[in-house]
Amino acid sequence: MIVTSWVRRVVLLCLFLLPLAGNAVAQPADPLPSWNEGAAKQAILTFVASVTREGSADFVPLPQRIATFDNDGTLWVEQPMYVQLAFAIDRVKTLAPMHPEWTGKQPFKAAIDGDMKALAEAGEHGLLELVMASHAGMTTAQFEQIVKDWLATARHPKFNRPYTELVYQPMLELLAYLRANGFKTFIVSGGGVEFVRVWSEQVYGVPPEQVVGSTIKTRFQMRGDIPVLFRLPEITFIDDKGGKPVGINAFIGRRPIAAFGNSDGDLEMLQWTTKTAGRRFGLIVHHTDAEREFAYDRHAAFGRLDMALEAAAIDGWTVVDMKRDWKRIFKAP
Amino acid sequence: MIVTSWVRRVVLLCLFLLPLAGNAVAQPADPLPSWNEGAAKQAILTFVASVTREGSADFVPLPQRIATFDNDGTLWVEQPMYVQLAFAIDRVKTLAPMHPEWTGKQPFKAAIDGDMKALAEAGEHGLLELVMASHAGMTTAQFEQIVKDWLATARHPKFNRPYTELVYQPMLELLAYLRANGFKTFIVSGGGVEFVRVWSEQVYGVPPEQVVGSTIKTRFQMRGDIPVLFRLPEITFIDDKGGKPVGINAFIGRRPIAAFGNSDGDLEMLQWTTKTAGRRFGLIVHHTDAEREFAYDRHAAFGRLDMALEAAAIDGWTVVDMKRDWKRIFKAP
Numbered sequence: 001m002i003v004t005s006w007v008r009r010v011v012l013l014c015l016f017l018l019p020l021a022g023n024a025v026a027q028p029a030d031p032l033p034s035w036n037e038g039a040a041k042q043a044i045l046t047f048v049a050s051v052t053r054e055g056s057a058d059f060v061p062l063p064q065r066i067a068t069f070d071n072d073g074t075l076w077v078e079q080p081m082y083v084q085l086a087f088a089i090d091r092v093k094t095l096a097p098m099h100p101e102w103t104g105k106q107p108f109k110a111a112i113d114g115d116m117k118a119l120a121e122a123g124e125h126g127l128l129e130l131v132m133a134s135h136a137g138m139t140t141a142q143f144e145q146i147v148k149d150w151l152a153t154a155r156h157p158k159f160n161r162p163y164t165e166l167v168y169q170p171m172l173e174l175l176a177y178l179r180a181n182g183f184k185t186f187i188v189s190g191g192g193v194e195f196v197r198v199w200s201e202q203v204y205g206v207p208p209e210q211v212v213g214s215t216i217k218t219r220f221q222m223r224g225d226i227p228v229l230f231r232l233p234e235i236t237f238i239d240d241k242g243g244k245p246v247g248i249n250a251f252i253g254r255r256p257i258a259a260f261g262n263s264d265g266d267l268e269m270l271q272w273t274t275k276t277a278g279r280r281f282g283l284i285v286h287h288t289d290a291e292r293e294f295a296y297d298r299h300a301a302f303g304r305l306d307m308a309l310e311a312a313a314i315d316g317w318t319v320v321d322m323k324r325d326w327k328r329i330f331k332a333p
Numbered sequence: 334m335i336v337t338s339w340v341r342r343v344v345l346l347c348l349f350l351l352p353l354a355g356n357a358v359a360q361p362a363d364p365l366p367s368w369n370e371g372a373a374k375q376a377i378l379t380f381v382a383s384v385t386r387e388g389s390a391d392f393v394p395l396p397q398r399i400a401t402f403d404n405d406g407t408l409w410v411e412q413p414m415y416v417q418l419a420f421a422i423d424r425v426k427t428l429a430p431m432h433p434e435w436t437g438k439q440p441f442k443a444a445i446d447g448d449m450k451a452l453a454e455a456g457e458h459g460l461l462e463l464v465m466a467s468h469a470g471m472t473t474a475q476f477e478q479i480v481k482d483w484l485a486t487a488r489h490p491k492f493n494r495p496y497t498e499l500v501y502q503p504m505l506e507l508l509a510y511l512r513a514n515g516f517k518t519f520i521v522s523g524g525g526v527e528f529v530r531v532w533s534e535q536v537y538g539v540p541p542e543q544v545v546g547s548t549i550k551t552r553f554q555m556r557g558d559i560p561v562l563f564r565l566p567e568i569t570f571i572d573d574k575g576g577k578p579v580g581i582n583a584f585i586g587r588r589p590i591a592a593f594g595n596s597d598g599d600l601e602m603l604q605w606t607t608k609t610a611g612r613r614f615g616l617i618v619h620h621t622d623a624e625r626e627f628a629y630d631r632h633a634a635f636g637r638l639d640m641a642l643e644a645a646a647i648d649g650w651t652v653v654d655m656k657r658d659w660k661r662i663f664k665a666p
Contacts, residue, residue, distance in 0.1 A: 063540055140582055184542070197586045207396055208586030209517070209543075215583050220575035220601050227604045229582050236569070242553035249473055249562050250548050251584055253530045253541030268553050271560045 031177040033327075034170040040283075040325045043318040044174065047281040051257065052181050058279035062182045066254050068212075068244075068269060069175070070261040071189035071196055073303040074285050075204060077166040079294040080157065081116075082302055084191045085127065087150050089114075091134035099133075108133070120301060128235065135192060136216060136233035143231055147198045164203050165333065170326045171285075174260075175204060183258070188248055189213040190240035190265055212251040214239045240265045245272035257281065263300075267308040270317060282317035284308055289323040293330075364510040366660075367503040373616075373658045376651040377507065380614040384590065385514050391612035395515045399589040401545075401581060401602060402508070404522035404529055406595040406636040407618050408537060410499040412627040413490065414449075415635055417524045418460065420483055422447075424467035432466075441466070453634060461568065468525060469549060469566035476564055480531045497536050498666065503659045504618075507593075508537060516591070521581055522546040523573035523598050545584040547572045573598045578605035590614065596633075600641040603650060615650035617641055622656035626663075 035041040050058040051065065072078035092102070092111040102108035107122035107130055109115070119126070135143065156166055175185050187206050189196050193213030200206045217234040220227065239247040245268050248256065259266070259273035262285040274280040286305065287296050297305040312319050322329065368374040383391040384398065405411035425435070425444040435441035440455035440463055442448070452459070468476065489499055508518050520539050522529050526546030533539045550567040553560065572580040578601050581589065592599070592606035595618040607613040619638065620629050630638040645652050655662065 063534070066542075186542075193583070193586065201396070209399075209584070211586060218579050218582060220578045220605065222604065225608060227578065227601070227608050229578060229605075245553045245560065245562060246551050249551060250526070251542070253526065253544060268560070271555065272553065272562075275558060275560050 031180070032170065032173050034173055036325050036327055038325055040318050040320045043281075044177075044283070047258070047279065048178065048181050051279055060257055060279070064254065064257060065178075065181070065183040066186065066252060066256040067178050067183045067258040067260070068186045068188040068248060068252075068256045068273065069171070069259075070244075070263070070266045070269070071187050071191055071213075073262040073287065074260055074266070075167055075171050075175075075187070076163065077156065077159075077293065078303045079287075079296065079300075080302075082191070083163045084195050085130070085302075086154065086163075087147070087195070088127075088130045088134040089119075090150060090154065091146070092130055095134070131192070132216075132233035132235075135195075136231045138231055140194060140218060140229040140231060143194060144198055147195055151199060159330075161330075161333070164199050165331055167203055167331050168285075168326070169328050169331050171260075172204070172331060175206070178258070179205070184210065186210045186212060186248075186252060186256075188239065188244050188259075188269060190238070190243075192216070193239075212239060212247045214243075242268045244269035248272065259283070260285070261308065262287065263303040263305050264308045265303075267311060270308065270311070270315070274315060274317065282312070282315065283320060284312050284317055285320045286322065288321050289326075289329065291323075293322065295323075364513070365503065365506050367506055369658050369660055371658055373651050373653045376614075377510075377616070380591070380612065381511065381514050384612055393590055393612070397587065397590060398511075398514070398516040399519065399585065399587050400511050400516045400591040401519045401521040401577075401585075401589040401593070401606065402504070402539075403577075403594040403596070403599045403602070404520050404524055404546075406620065407593055407599070408500055408504050408508075408520070409496065410489065410492075410626065411636045412620075412629065412633075413635075415524070416496045417528050418463070418635075419487065419496075420480070420528070421460075421463045421467040422452075423483060423487065424479070425463055428467070464525070465549075465566035465568075468528075469564045471564055473527060473551060473562040473564060476527060477531055480528055484532060492663075494663075494666070497532050498664055500536055500664050501618075501659070502661050502664050504593075505537070505664060508539070511591070512538070518543065519581075519585060519589070520544045520546070521572065521577050521592075521602060523571070523576075525549070526572075545572060545580045547576075575601045577602035581605065592616070593618070594641065595620065596636040596638050597641045598636075600644060603641065603644070603648070607648060607650065615645070615648065616653060617645050617650055618653045619655065621654050622659075622662065624656075626655065628656075 032041055050056055051060040053059060069075055072082050089111045092108055096102055096112050102112060107119055107126035110118035110122060111130055151164055154163060155161060156163055159166060178185055185206055187196060187200055191213050193211055193215055196213050197208040197211045200211050215237045217232040217236050218229040219232060221230055256273045258281040259270050260283045261270060270282040274282040287294055289295060297309060365374055383389055384393040386392060402408055405415050422444045425441055429435055429445050440452055440459035443451035443455060444463055484497055487496060489496055492499060511518055518539055520529060520533055524546050526544055526548055529546055530541040530544045533544050548570045550565040550569050551562040552565060554563055589606045591614040592603050593616045594603060603615040607615040620627055622628060630642060
């Protein structure tokens with residue numbers, strides 16, 4: 001048929017020209033405008049060029065271009081506390097009237113009183129109790145709505161902006177740059193997967209099916225003729241430290257060729273990604289800008305960076321000095 | 334710059350023409366040539382047309398076009414036993430010399446002797462014992478190689494062909510047809526996710542990150558400077574029955590708009606997919622062809638189809654009669 005064969009010619013033309021054209025479109029003169037010239041920016045550009053150049057010894061075929069990003073402290077702010085912990089505390093305050101017993105019980109009393117010292121003393125176990133009380137006992141659809149409503153009104157104590165605006169502009173550019181070069185970008189977060197998925201597509205361009213995170217137990221129920229998934233107060237997987245390679249293997253099933261983190265919780269993900277044959281890339285965001293954001297590493301209560309910083313020097317991972325390497329920190333208002 | 338602006342014109346031309354061209358290429362006159370004309374084929378074509386037509390009340394945007402497929406009995410043969418069980422039995426036979434204690438212990442003795450009756454009597458618990466003994470105790474990389482080596486030599490007892498050739502040609506066409514229409518196709522299998530991922534990309538065109546399945550515990554270890562994931566004999570998730578919606582929610586994080594299964598193990602996945610607002614599609618493959626494959630439903634030891642067949646009539650799911658609806662069963666040799 002004439003039209004079809006004409007169409008086929010156009011397709012062949014397009015298929016022939018699109019790679020060239022695609023590059024011209026996807027990669028402006030500077031794909032990372034918010035990054036200052038320097039070793040970090042150069043390392044990223046060199047890595048991407050080497051694994052995408054056909055015929056290069058380091059060339060990596062499209063399906064294997066998997067890049068994994070930590071979330072808290074790597075893509076958005078994690079101080080003065082993890083955003084999800086702020087959500088849990090607000091949620092406990094909201095639920096307090098229905099739980100008079102909480103007023104005499106830690107860590108709930110500390111959360112209700114905003115007593116951060118007592119909260120810190122409650123330790124990991126205490127924080128898990130808060131998460132269970134605030135993240136379970138509803139359907140997955142109800143939880144999604146609760147998170148949406150909270151994000152719409154919550155503000156960061158220092159910047160007085162919605163948390164979803166406190167994402168790092170240089171990292172947004174990096175995500176887009178990698179995708180323009182055929183990478184599939186995944187989030188691998190210690191946070192709850194259903195907390196991150198609510199906004200990851202809109203904010204990062206990362207769809208829910210490319211978010212790996214900690215999980216709690218859910219149970220399928222038919223309520224009359226309506227199927228629901230009910231959230232139970234039982235953690236089934238913690239996607240942190242040694243759990244990150246485990247989560248990457250369970251959810252993605254492919255080993256990344258590039259990984260991006262900012263704390264000791266990302267050490268094993270960076271090891272799993274880089275300590276193997278072939279060209280690999282590891283990057284750590286070092287929070288060095290007390291003025292524009294926060295400055296912290298070895299002694300931080302959240303996002304502690306110690307072993308991973310030492311490993312970076314030994315294993316040749318790129319370390320981003322936020323103060324020096326980033327022209328701007330947050331997404332434009 | 335002249336070249337760039339010229340390139341840009343070509344891109345605009347392509348972007349304008351590709352949808353048209355793409356359809357012309359991706360959808361030949363008959364996208365499902367191995368399907369006989371009839372209600373099942375028509376229901377598929379009508380559903381896809383309705384959710385992909387811009388402006389239609391049933392239109393579904395690209396990111397939400399998620400389709401989930403069961404594997405055993407839906408995409409490949411599951412009789413006279415699940416392929417993965419055949420693998421486990423062969424693996425136990427291979428390992429038997431190192432486990433003299435097995436010769437006096439069920440279900441291992443039954444596996445070694447090929448005593449299917451005793452194996453059946455061992456029940457689910459016994460089968461899990463076999464899986465644990467055959468699927469754990471090595472790294473994820475070692476397990477992948479073991480599965481590859483087995484698939485290269487194992488043959489189906491009735492058809493004397495490699496299992497990876499005993500995939501259903503009509504379903505391969507359906508997978509390709511859905512992808513050509515912007516669907517993201519996922520496998521949601523009761524089988525082990527790391528067993529299916531070894532060959533799903535090559536055989537189905539479904540990449541590892543789009544395979545959901547049952548999982549066992551793995552532990553991250555640094556062996557000297559080499560990171561490994563070691564497989565432990567502990568099941569962490571069974572992706573069957575009510576576990577399928579749970580797995581879909583945990584791994585994909587989006588509710589499918591179309592689901593395809595063949596047994597009662599797929600009932601909850603079909604309920605979760607179809608019992609909600611908007612145009613949805615559910616399909617069940619009914620094995621009715623004793624000559625070309627196998628005929629079984631209510632009384633099958635593997636792939637039992639009973640409740641889901643009754644639900645199909647009530648909930649309006651499409652039921653495929655393999656004997657009547659499929660021109661050919663298996664992929665061309």
